[in-house]
Amino acid sequence: MNRRRFLTAATASAAAVGATGPSAFAATASGARTGSDTALLRTWFEATYRSITAMTTELGLAVDKIDVSGSGTPVPSPQTSPTNIGCGLWSTVAAAGLGVISGSLMHERLGRAVATVERLERAHGFWFNWYDAHDGSVLTTWPESGDAVRPFLSTVDNAWLVTGLRIAADADPALRPRIARLPAGADWSYFYTPYDAADPVAGPGQLLGGYWPDKPGKGEPTGFHYGALNTEPRMASYHGMADGTLPTDHYWHLFRTLLPGMGQEQEPEGGYVTVDGVRVWQGHYTYRGRKLVPTWGGSMFEALMVPLFVPEPEWSPHSWGTTHRRYIRSQIEHGLIEERYGYWGFSPASIPEGGYREYGVDAIGMQEDGYNSLGVVTPHASFLALPLAPDEAVANLRGLDRDFGAFDDRYGFRDSVDVTTGRVSDVVLALDQGMITAALAQHLSPGLLQRPFRTGGFRSRVRPLLGKERFSV
Secondary structure: OOHHHHHHHHHHHHHHHHHHHHHHHHHHHHOOOOOOOHHHHHHHHHHHHHHHHHOEOOOOOEOOEEEOOOOOOOOEOOEEOHHHHHHHHHHHHHHHHOOOOOHHHHHHHHHHHHHHHHHOOEEOOEEOOOEEOOOOOEOOEOOOOOOEOOOOEEHHHHHHHHHHHHHHHHHOHHHHHHHHHHHHHOOHHHHEEEEOOOOOOOOEEEEEOEEEOOOOOOOEEOOOEEOEOOOOOHHHHHHHHHHOOOOHHHHHHOEOOOOOOOOOOOOOEEEEEEEOOEEEEEEEEEEOOEEEOOEOOOOHHHHHOHHHOOOHHHHOOOOHHHHHHHHHHHHHHHHHHHOOOOOOOOOOEEOOOOOEEOOOOHHHEOOOOOOOOOOEEOHHHHHHHOOOOHHHHHHHHHHHHHHHOOEEOOOEEOOOEEOOOOEEOOEEEHHHHHHHHHHHHHHHOOOOOOHHHOOHHHHHHHHHHHHHOOOOO
């Protein structure tokens, strides 16, 4: 790869961002699809869905990843998770909705997956974190290393499987009765620690990370709660509040930032407000002169995976809509201006040389030693920006393909690119490909995957909360 080419691209891109500025970005983002190439996006979707089908076993379950570096048929990894399975479900619905596969093929593929999910071992109504994707057994040994695996019930992973099941039920009425029975025993209060005003540390009104159910009673809980609002576990919060197993005041006990004086990335500004009887610290961070609500680590998927399904920018345009757009702009400016990579988009992904780690923009995450970009650009991060910043997202993805060959016409975009060395990852991950299919579906057919989150408890319980939200941004 030509190092001078990287630097020239970085200089030109930084100049362009400096010339347009935040106000021009907001106008472009609100202008929907200007400048995007629909045919190209469909090509990207079709290739990405091919990777999902290549990752899917005879049981109908999407596995964790495949290596696509060779010229032959990639071999799926043995393991799958509730999130991987959910990604496979909504990707298949998206493929049918966009006309890539027929309705009958969608029904066949969803039916096979649902039949397997019905048989998977569960505890307390929830699914375990890792299964063998080829026989459906709970993993107790990690396939790649032989290390022992202690079966775990993950709050956030179960949320993404339930998301996929809701989308499948909405898309396929014939499967709806069977799917409706699946999450019937999944009471989200299992993960919830009720609020205790006398001791809010012990009783924060938040969700635990999960349980190891091999201990008596509920099992052994994680030593932490999901306290930050602007992170992907809020999907579990939305599910629980929508179905009535969590109180709606749970939403107001989540942190916009940590409180002033607590250890975090920067000292927040803001003020207290009282909403629904709860005293809420409406704090914000400032990055490059821009006020926003931070995530925990500073990555794209924490902030922008949830609104692919729950229409936060529409239901809360001046709070969620504003902070989402500013978060995208911050990622762009970090890559193009602050670090001068010439490219942007940082989110947890495979390490180009092998393995997995979190990438992000440290300054827009609460964690003091948060995620760093390290020159590793993750294509799924650009796709997450697609619904709100289509021109910038498409241009960035074109550049990653043009300059590094990041797009594989067999299986879509590789998982990550180190733009300082030119090294491209050899693998694609089901989670990241699932985010890409959902983002492309939302852009090409707005609302396609959002229908089940605009009705029922999402409409009657979640939407009013977002309507009351008043971030201090």
